[in-house]
Amino acid sequence: MSNWFSHIIDHFTSKPAESKNDLQEHIDNHPVTAAPILSCDKPFKTSRIKQPVEILKQFVPIRNLDDAAIDLLQQRTNCYRAGNTIFVRGQNNKGKVFYLHKGTLELTPDCESIYQMSADSPLSHLPLNSGKTIGATAIAKTDVEIIEISAELIKLWTEQSKTNATQLELIDIDLPKQIEDNGFFSDFCRIYRENKLTLPSLPAVALKLKQAMEFEIDVREAAKIIQIDPPIATKLVQIANSPLYSPISPVTNCQEAVTRLGLNATRQLVMGIGLKQMFRCQNKHLLGAMQSLWKNSLYTSSLSFILAQESGKVNPEDALLAGLISDIGIIPLLHFAEQHPEHYKNRSELDDTIPVLRAPIGKLVLHTLGFSEELEQIPHHAEDWYYDSGDKLTLTDIVILAKLHSYIGIQHDKKLPYINSIPAYTKLNNGKLTPDFSLHILHKAQQRIDAAMQILS
Numbered sequence: 357m358s359n360w361f362s363h364i365i366d367h368f369t370s371k372p373a374e375s376k377n378d379l380q381e382h383i384d385n386h387p388v389t390a391a392p393i394l395s396c397d398k399p400f401k402t403s404r405i406k407q408p409v410e411i412l413k414q415f416v417p418i419r420n421l422d423d424a425a426i427d428l429l430q431q432r433t434n435c436y437r438a439g440n441t442i443f444v445r446g447q448n449n450k451g452k453v454f455y456l457h458k459g460t461l462e463l464t465p466d467c468e469s470i471y472q473m474s475a476d477s478p479l480s481h482l483p484l485n486s487g488k489t490i491g492a493t494a495i496a497k498t499d500v501e502i503i504e505i506s507a508e509l510i511k512l513w514t515e516q517s518k519t520n521a522t523q524l525e526l527i528d529i530d531l532p533k534q535i536e537d538n539g540f541f542s543d544f545c546r547i548y549r550e551n552k553l554t555l556p557s558l559p560a561v562a563l564k565l566k567q568a569m570e571f572e573i574d575v576r577e578a579a580k581i582i583q584i585d586p587p588i589a590t591k592l593v594q595i596a597n598s599p600l601y602s603p604i605s606p607v608t609n610c611q612e613a614v615t616r617l618g619l620n621a622t623r624q625l626v627m628g629i630g631l632k633q634m635f636r637c638q639n640k641h642l643l644g645a646m647q648s649l650w651k652n653s654l655y656t657s658s659l660s661f662i663l664a665q666e667s668g669k670v671n672p673e674d675a676l677l678a679g680l681i682s683d684i685g686i687i688p689l690l691h692f693a694e695q696h697p698e699h700y701k702n703r704s705e706l707d708d709t710i711p712v713l714r715a716p717i718g719k720l721v722l723h724t725l726g727f728s729e730e731l732e733q734i735p736h737h738a739e740d741w742y743y744d745s746g747d748k749l750t751l752t753d754i755v756i757l758a759k760l761h762s763y764i765g766i767q768h769d770k771k772l773p774y775i776n777s778i779p780a781y782t783k784l785n786n787g788k789l790t791p792d793f794s795l796h797i798l799h800k801a802q803q804r805i806d807a808a809m810q811i812l813s
Contacts, residue, residue, distance in 0.1 A: 397441050399434035399502075406431060407457075407503060415455050415481050417513045417742045418505070430506035433457065435499070442494040442502060443485070451507030451744075454484040459500030465492040465776040467789035467796070472497065482773045486510055486742050487782030492774070510744045510779060517743050521719065521736035535712065540705035544692055544713070554695065555724050556687055561585035562630035566726065569623050578619055579611035588629050592617070595625060599807050600661075617673075624673035628657070628680050628812050634687050639694040641703075646690055652762070653680050656738075658808035659758035659798060666797045667785060669749045678731060678755050680812065682738035685718025686710055741772075744779040753780035757795065764794045 409426055413419045418426060436442055443449065445466060460474040463484070473480060484502075485491055535541045547553050565581045583589045589610040596613035597606050607613050614622045635653070637646035660679030664670040689710055693700035700706065718735025730751060737743045737752050738759050745752045757780050763772055774793055775781055788796040798805065 395441065396443055396447070397436065399436050399440075401435040403433045403435075404431075405433075407433065411457075412503075415503075416483070418509065419481075421512065421516070425512055429509055429512075432504050434502045434504055436496045436502065438496050438498050440496045442496060442500070443490045445490050445493045447490040448488065449485065449490055451486075451488045451510055453486045453505045453507070453509050454494075455503040455505070456480050456484060457501040457503050460497040461500060462495045462497050463492040463774075464495075465774070465789050465793065466787055467791060467793065469789075469791040469793065471774070471793070475500075479771055479773070482771065483742070483777055485777050487744075487777075487779040488747070489782045491776030491778075491781055491787070510742060513742055514744050517737065517740050518733075521715075521733045532712065535705075535708050538705050538708055539701060540693070540699055541709045541712070543696070543699035544689065544709065547692070547696075553688065554691065555721055556634040556691065558627070558725055559585060559588065559630040559633065561588055562626050563726075565623055565626055569619065573619075575614045575619065576611060578622060579609075579614045582614070582622070582626060583610050588626060589613075591629050592622065592625060595811050598811065600804065600811070620671065621673040624671075624677045625811070628677050631677075631680055631684075632812055634684070637690060637694055642690050642694055646687075649683060649686055649690070653683050654809055654812060656680070656682055656755070656758050656762050657812065658805050659761055660754050661808045661811075662798060662801050662804050663754050663758055663795075664751075665804075666801070667749055667754070670751050670754050674751055675754045675758075676808070676811070678734050678751050679758055681718070681722060681727070681731060682734050682755055682759060683714060683718070684721050685714040685716065685735050688717055688721060689713060741778045747783075749780075749783040753783055756780045757784070761795050761798055764792060 406427075409423050412426055412429075412431075418429075434442075442461065443454070445464065456473055456475050458475050460472060461484070462470055462472050464470045473484070484494060544553075561582060561584050564584070565578060568577065568581055579589075582592060592610060593607055593613045595601070596616045597603050601616060603616070607616055617625065632650070635646055635650035637643050657676050657679035660675040661672045664672040664675035689706065693706055715736045715738075719732050722732045722735070734752065734755055737745075738755050741756065741760060743752065743756065756778070757775070760772065760775050760778070764775075775795065776787065776789060776793070781787055784795075784797075786797050790796050790799045
């Protein structure tokens, strides 16, 4: 049966992925040789004959669309000679998406390193570019065939992703093959349908402050609410005195802290402090997974905070909170395994369930806690690399970039795209990369990232 949840399942259970170490191999094997490129070469041959659907379904995110949608996409295949320049970094390509079908390319993003892509390489199923501007100059090392897809692809994928993210109900679920016999998955969904699922909650002070700020309150009233919970009040004073807020003189009480931080920042920080208590587990077999989840969420949160500060277009405290809740949907799964050991028979069943339910359960938790609609969407889009939120840099873009950046250099079981090839990257004011293709603005801000991690740790 086709439904929103089956689309989510398809998205998470497509072709098996390989190690992200392939990226590092590109870096090690190809030293800097690129020269400045001024213009593009025209293809020596162009065909408007549509590629078969089975060919197109090798590529991401096309493989997650149905055949009818794929058939409507405008496409053409361009052939270039070795040495030709296919496209140039910074060039406006109006959102068209390019895939390497045959041959080998050399790509130069805004950094001191280059990388090569061959049609038979592990990352060749990913777009060479998917933003509205080109993220890397591409030169043909051999004769190549480039499949060019219209901008409708990213628009179509984004609309489908938005539709999936608006749903809450887990009904009529089509199980992916690898979890058809997964008892943990089935039991979790059954408990949910019976309305017996226990969801995490926030501290009373966080909820009270959130509710109070729906009306007009002043700094004194906000501080009075926060002081109901002395540990949170103390933590807020510590944050206000941290290097991230460049204090000239220390604040000594909660009201002074709220004054320095501002009401909106205070609300988001109190929510973030309160969220930490959700990442708790007593089961020694699951404790490691929960601690790892907290550590990764905290790191993504800190990267998001610094990216927002650097961009000047997104509120840093909003980004801090958004990064922290990007994987919040995993918490109920770990709690369910802890509270219902009769349903948790082995770790592999849990591990197979997490990618499928992480996003929809995350939205459910945030919806139940009364988070804004914008934040509710974060779990769905945080690892949706080809999601395009629009022309301007948004909170969602910040989290996507932070998430992808956080995986660089870490063993990960997904084929991850180069950061310069995704839509969110092209919206940064400073998209310069380091030699390992990570974001330079984050690389140079390590001390501030460490300070941001101290906010909630």
